Amino acid sequence: MVNTTQPTADLSPAPTVKKIQDERLREVSLVTRIMRRPELGALAGLILVAIFFASTADPSMFTLAGIMNILSPAAQLGILAIAAALLMIGGEFDLSIGSMVAFTGLVFGAFITLSGWSLLLAIAATLVVAAVLGGLNGQLVIRTRLPSFIVTLAFLFILRGLSLVGLKWATGGSTQMRGIGDQAGEGIIRELFSGVAFEGAFSWLAANDIIAKFPNGTPTVTGVPVSIVWFVGFALLATWVLLRTRAGNWIFAAGGDPNAARNSGVPVDRVKTALFMLTAAAAALVAILTVLDAGSTDARRGFQKEFEAIIAAVIGGCLLTGGYGSAIGAFFGAIIFGMVSIGLTYTRFDSDWFQVFLGAMLLLAVLFNNFIRRKVTGER
Amino acid sequence: MENQVPLIEIRNLVKHFGSVIALSGVSLSVHRGEVMCLLGDNGAGKSTLIKTLAGVHKPTSGDFLVEGRPVSFTSPRDALDAGIATVYQDLAMIPLMSVTRNFFMGREPVKGIWPFRRVDFDHCDEVTREEMHKIGIDVRDPHQAVGTLSGGERQCVAIARAVYFGAKVLILDEPTSALGVAQTSMVLKYIHQVRQKGLGVIFITHNVRHAYAVGDRFTVLNRGKTLGTYAKSEIAIDELQNLMAGGKELQAVSAELGGMV
Numbered sequence: 004m005v006n007t008t009q010p011t012a013d014l015s016p017a018p019t020v021k022k023i024q025d026e027r028l029r030e031v032s033l034v035t036r037i038m039r040r041p042e043l044g045a046l047a048g049l050i051l052v053a054i055f056f057a058s059t060a061d062p063s064m065f066t067l068a069g070i071m072n073i074l075s076p077a078a079q080l081g082i083l084a085i086a087a088a089l090l091m092i093g094g095e096f097d098l099s100i101g102s103m104v105a106f107t108g109l110v111f112g113a114f115i116t117l118s119g120w121s122l123l124l125a126i127a128a129t130l131v132v133a134a135v136l137g138g139l140n141g142q143l144v145i146r147t148r149l150p151s152f153i154v155t156l157a158f159l160f161i162l163r164g165l166s167l168v169g170l171k172w173a174t175g176g177s178t179q180m181r182g183i184g185d186q187a188g189e190g191i192i193r194e195l196f197s198g199v200a201f202e203g204a205f206s207w208l209a210a211n212d213i214i215a216k217f218p219n220g221t222p223t224v225t226g227v228p229v230s231i232v233w234f235v236g237f238a239l240l241a242t243w244v245l246l247r248t249r250a251g252n253w254i255f256a257a258g259g260d261p262n263a264a265r266n267s268g269v270p271v272d273r274v275k276t277a278l279f280m281l282t283a284a285a286a287a288l289v290a291i292l293t294v295l296d297a298g299s300t301d302a303r304r305g306f307q308k309e310f311e312a313i314i315a316a317v318i319g320g321c322l323l324t325g326g327y328g329s330a331i332g333a334f335f336g337a338i339i340f341g342m343v344s345i346g347l348t349y350t351r352f353d354s355d356w357f358q359v360f361l362g363a364m365l366l367l368a369v370l371f372n373n374f375i376r377r378k379v380t381g382e383r
Numbered sequence: 384m385e386n387q388v389p390l391i392e393i394r395n396l397v398k399h400f401g402s403v404i405a406l407s408g409v410s411l412s413v414h415r416g417e418v419m420c421l422l423g424d425n426g427a428g429k430s431t432l433i434k435t436l437a438g439v440h441k442p443t444s445g446d447f448l449v450e451g452r453p454v455s456f457t458s459p460r461d462a463l464d465a466g467i468a469t470v471y472q473d474l475a476m477i478p479l480m481s482v483t484r485n486f487f488m489g490r491e492p493v494k495g496i497w498p499f500r501r502v503d504f505d506h507c508d509e510v511t512r513e514e515m516h517k518i519g520i521d522v523r524d525p526h527q528a529v530g531t532l533s534g535g536e537r538q539c540v541a542i543a544r545a546v547y548f549g550a551k552v553l554i555l556d557e558p559t560s561a562l563g564v565a566q567t568s569m570v571l572k573y574i575h576q577v578r579q580k581g582l583g584v585i586f587i588t589h590n591v592r593h594a595y596a597v598g599d600r601f602t603v604l605n606r607g608k609t610l611g612t613y614a615k616s617e618i619a620i621d622e623l624q625n626l627m628a629g630g631k632e633l634q635a636v637s638a639e640l641g642g643m644v
Contacts, residue, residue: 039526247501249491256488259477266471268460268489326479379479379528 039379041320042332044371048318048364049335052342060349067214067224069349071231077341078234079289081334083308084315085241086285088333091316092245093278094258094325095144095151097137099158100312103286104293104305105166107133111291112180112300113173115187122192129287136162137283141276159309167302184298197295199226230292234334237285241330254278258325314361315340318368322376339364388451389414390552390583391436391467396445398431405431407607408445413552413583418574420594421587422627423604429587432604433556436585437469438462450551466551470541470558478530483511485529486544514543518573535566539573552583559593571597591624603627 037043056064063069083100090097110132114125140158144151170178187193202225208214209222216222245251256264257271264271286305294300317323318339319332343361347354389412398406406428413419423429434440435447438456447454449465456462462469476485483504491502511525518539520532529537538558545553555574559567574597578584588594594601601618603610603626610626618626 036526039528243501247504249493249500249502252484252488252491252502255480255484256477259479263477264488266459266469268463322479326477376479379530 038375041327041329041372041375042335043320044368044375045319045332045335045339048368049339049342052339052346056342056346056349059352060346064346064349071224071228073341073345074231074234074338075228075341076344077338078228078230079293080308080311080315080340081234081337082230082237082285082289082292083282083312084319084333084337085237085330086282087309087312088316088319088321088328088330089241089245089254090278090282091313091321091323091325092258092328093254093275094261095141095275095278096155096313097140097279097282098152098155098309098313099140099162100282100286101305101308101310102159102162102166103133103136103283104290104308105300105302106136106162106169107283107287108290108294108300108304109166109169109173109180109302111287111294112183113169115183116180117173119186122187122190122196125187126192126196126291129291130284133283133287134280137280138276140283141279144279145272145275163302166304170300170302178303179299179301181299183294183300187295193295194229196229196291198229200229200232202226230296233288233292234337238330238334245330250274250277255326258327260326311340311361314365314368317372318364320368320372320375322372323369327376327379389448390450391585392446392448392451393436394446394448396432396435396447397443398435398440399443405607406435406442409604409607409609411602411609411612413585415583416578416581417599418578418584418586418597420598420601421585421604422589422591422594422601422623424589424627426606427604428607429604430556431607433469433554433585433587436462436467436554438467466549467554468545468548468550468552469554470538470545470556472557472560476529476537476541479528481526482515482529482532482540483507483525486511486514486525486540486547490548510547514547515540517576518543519569533566535562535569538562538570542570542573542577546577546580546582550582552585553577554585554587556587557589558586559588559590567593589627591620591627595620595623 064073083104087097087100107129111125111129114120114128115122118125120128136158140151140155143149143154147154167178170180174180184197205214205222205224205226209216209220214222214224245254253264253269253271253274256267256269257274261271289308290300290304293304315336316328316333318336319329319334321328321332340361343364344354344357347357392412394410396406396409397404409428409432411419411421421429421432431440435442438459438461441455441457449467454461454465456465459469477488480488487502487507487510492506493500494503495501508525515525518536520536520539529540532540542553542555542558558570558574562570571593574584574586578597578599586594586598595615598615600612600614601623602612603623605627613623
């Protein structure tokens, strides 16, 4: 009754170039396309904050040394914030990342000082421990169907407590573990996780009078702290994964609507578990970087970093409901953080204004994000 | 009929949930190039039947044949692989994601070697634009969020996605129930196009008018049982309505209101 091979006339393939005007549809303007980018708010915020400090702060804030000062705390927070952003886009929270920094710092320190493992082995083992804990978080959330907020809140306390107990046990009563830096030894692995990078380039720049130098010829800034290199690298990688890969599409789908994603064949539970593992591993990376930098670890490491990371992610355009956001936005969000926390010391303002600023920024970001979401989805 | 072997045939399908008998002997078949309408009031067992066909539930007893071969699905993925695609009324699309990303969700084509393997978005955009053009919404930008599409357009994109990925049988779960008149006709027109491509369609609805507009055959489901299957030539729209309404009381009410319920 029906010819199955021949498509009907109205199914014939589209002419390659065709322009039909729908009177109800405006051209997609450049402005609209920019407005659709979730990181817009964070970039705008960064520019505003930079203008503010450029006009009020001591000019030394925007020298090369000043910028490194701003970026160092931004990098540590940023690595956490980017992972938190991916997790939030995937529709979950992790409130345990701050405690995870302290706990993995202890684990790393214990591997170095107590078991005498090589640095490479200790780093790998620490990342594995973190990934297992993250996986546990994820499996608990998925299997119990409890909100990740509650499950990871429990781990916020469990891991913080374990860090205290473990530190006292390992050090014989102290909440600080020293001597990790000396035990870790030197070498190529050490240089990947502590100190500064691009020293050669900076020496060359100083020799050619492009950047400031001391009278003896050494540059005032000897290189880029490795944590900043990790931060930038992680931001680029996360952005590429999110926007260009299959995993990225699955992260958006898992957070946007887990049921619809499952019906389309997206392995939602696997995606979420992997994201929890990534977040925990990012916390471990921050722990390794800071412990090797300071040479010691203590129980207060990463205190309240979970909130700062989530705030940076929200400033970066992540919706609290998941399914929308960007890694590069969290990158800008973390830099805003660094700029304000360090920048206030360059001004005549009391640096305790930082917290006020933080709260206000968060509120503005959430309002702005909601507005943008309505624009994007055409909600009325 | 040129197609002897039905794409899907079920005989005396029974499904129990504990002590609840959701389906007690349902039989139906779908052929190539045919729209089979499944009609039934709320609680008739339509959802259970769809979910059984889609691989979500396993039937308690009865035969389930795809192209003549008995099958036993353990997951929705199995059903998809067998060419049975289900388009759910509200769970089809993610509003915050672009049309392209929704279209290829879960089946993204990739290019490049592993560490650099990425989704071929140029190809995706092209295919999406082309498929949207076939539906008649080609002026839209494939990067715009699905949330900006109308309900009818969303249903059409969801159907187009299933067709593009090689579905042989489409199960449409009340695709028109939440739509306005113009959008309903858009979806019905598209169902007609899909039939002409040679796919089998199971169109679930409780709106007899929508069913009669595109249906070739009608199966009426009531209290977990099939009341019968009728070709369009065998039954008039009023009879179909009465059959679906079931009890005499409802028929009386229907008559009182001019037969338009």
